[in-house]
Amino acid sequence: MQKIVNKTTKKLRIALMVIFLLIVFANSFPFFQGQQSDGRLYYYTATDLFLEVTTITENPVDQGPLTAVAWSSALFFVIPIAGFLFAAFDRERNIKNVAGIILSAMGALAITFIVGPYMSLGSLAAIILYFVTFLISVFGIFARYIVQEE
Numbered sequence: 001m002q003k004i005v006n007k008t009t010k011k012l013r014i015a016l017m018v019i020f021l022l023i024v025f026a027n028s029f030p031f032f033q034g035q036q037s038d039g040r041l042y043y044y045t046a047t048d049l050f051l052e053v054t055t056i057t058e059n060p061v062d063q064g065p066l067t068a069v070a071w072s073s074a075l076f077f078v079i080p081i082a083g084f085l086f087a088a089f090d091r092e093r094n095i096k097n098v099a100g101i102i103l104s105a106m107g108a109l110a111i112t113f114i115v116g117p118y119m120s121l122g123s124l125a126a127i128i129l130y131f132v133t134f135l136i137s138v139f140g141i142f143a144r145y146i147v148q149e150e
Helices: 007-026 046-051 060-072 075-089 095-114 121-143
Strands: 032-035 041-044
Touching: 007 075, 007 095, 007 121, 041 046, 046 075, 075 095, 095 121
Parallel strands: none
Antiparallel strands: 032 041
16 A cells, blocks of 8 residues: 655644644633523633532532533543544554544534533634534545645
């Protein structure tokens, strides 16, 4: 099997790594928002949700759903780190692009279903970046077959 690597695939691989790191960085922005019973808004980052599993709010009615969100918020870190590792270690094959497509779809669906209507700035930025990684991965699949004439 002939390994096809050109300048375009190298640039796309680096772009994938950078954008997956930006998605991890987006987890530090307000990711989840809600309203307390007295009308005040509260915001949590994905890191806060992951670390505060049991003591998220004082209201026991909100405790159950937020605890479920907190346990599943580990996906917000696992998916982009896995995408970064695929892009970092796969230099010549097409696995990084297939993994980029699958992981970006999984990440966007995880944010949509876990956070839902309580999205804030960080979750919206992460969804947009997942869409960009999806497009870069699709372009990476096709860029492998571009023949550069020298």
